[in-house]
Amino acid sequence: AKCTVIVRLLNFITAFWSKYPQDTMRSIDSLFYNNDLTKLILTCVFNPTQLGFDINNEEINKKLPERILTLLKSMTIHLPDQLLQPFYDIALEMTKTDGLYNLTKELNQNPIHWSLIFTITRGHRLLHDVRLLPKPNQPEECAKELWTTMLSKMITHEENFDKANLVLNVDTQRGLQSLFDYIIYLGIKPNEVLPYFFQSNRIHTDSGMTTMGTYLLTLFKHQITSWLGITPHFIIDNVGEINSVEQCRPIVAFLSTVLDLCSREKDIRQQYGRQFIHGIYTCWPQFSSLYYS
Known part of the structure; x- marks a missing residue:
């Protein structure tokens, strides 16, 4: 009442x-x-x-x-x-x-x-x-500090593998996703964030073992996809130089997961699909050089 x-x-x-x-x-x-x-x-x-x-x-x-x-x-x-x-x-x-x-x-x-x-x-x-x-006086610096703090609360680095500290219930996921939304809103640069989504090291979570990149992308898939979709040349500018198969694998895994998300979820596909596909085609020479050599 x-x-x-x-x-x-x-x-x-x-x-x-x-x-x-x-x-x-x-x-x-x-x-x-x-x-x-x-x-x-x-x-x-x-x-x-x-x-x-x-x-x-x-x-x-x-x-x-x-x-x-x-x-x-x-x-x-x-x-x-x-x-x-x-x-x-x-x-x-x-x-x-x-x-x-x-x-x-x-x-x-x-x-x-x-x-x-x-x-x-x-x-x-x-x-x-x-x-x-x-907004904070230095919003980008504030965003970087929040990103670092958030990661430290989420993940503990151990000798053989990393460990997720949080059980991803509704409150935790919603809080983390809202915080990451705010970090993007404050203007953090993609190159401060994306390397973590490209990591292939193993992490122990409450639902089993996975890779760091998969863990983060599963949690933040909507935030990353919308960020990717509304930012011109996101993929072209932020995939980075690929010089080896080792560098290529986690990036391809990341892009494949986002592509799968676009394929499965109609609203994401309609809003961001064209931008995503354009980025893939434009940066494809970075990948193709690996199998020509």
């Missing part, structure tokens, strides 16, 4: 601002936009579970961020700066180094709450998009 009231309140505010911005400005006292309302909206952004929302409910998980995004877009368009300032201030307070929803701090918790990582990373992206929270 509380969640229903919250959503209806947010919808009500959004409707007023989007349809009657001038009348709303005159009729609603500025005290209406107090810190309590601001914190309520930002908690919906960063940690809706705290307010009672069930993020495992598919409809809530999809529609709540959409409603919040619509509300914040409407408010950033129509609200004057003095009423928006508390959003900036409180969002920065919540995400500072020791803040409630600082991503690095959460990743260093033991145990890590992956469901919270999921909503925090999604919330960061949403607030960046509506310009209520600035």
Whole structure:
């Protein structure tokens, strides 16, 4: 019941601002936009579970961020700066180094709450998009640090083989995938990431032995495929120089797995298939030289 009231309140505010911005400005006292309302909206952004929302409910998980995004877009368009300032201030307070929803701090918790990582990373992206929270000063460096931290939480290097530290349940997978989405969003370069997807060393997981590349690609297949699809010349620019069969094998395995994904999943094929096939054809001379020599 509380969640229903919250959503209806947010919808009500959004409707007023989007349809009657001038009348709303005159009729609603500025005290209406107090810190309590601001914190309520930002908690919906960063940690809706705290307010009672069930993020495992598919409809809530999809529609709540959409409603919040619509509300914040409407408010950033129509609200004057003095009423928006508390959003900036409180969002920065919540995400500072020791803040409630600082991503690095959460990743260093033991145990890590992956469901919270999921909503925090999604919330960061949403607030960046509506310009209520600035991106890190050096976003690419931040992305590299997050990538390194994430890998250290996922995998332990041992003498004979690597070991996956995490059981990939729904919360863990969703948290990792959302975090990797955010890392890509911040602008990490593909050459910082792809070598790990090309690795053929063995890794022990909760479901048996596999290779590092296969493990990562299985987990992040949608993120990698969409990244590959929306980035011009992704394959051409990032496959790298291939000088030996040893270098070639894991890369071919990676591309074969992505091709299989495009073949099996219609939505991925329709969105990214053409870009992927174009990349394969264009960089084929790098592979063909191996069997001519």
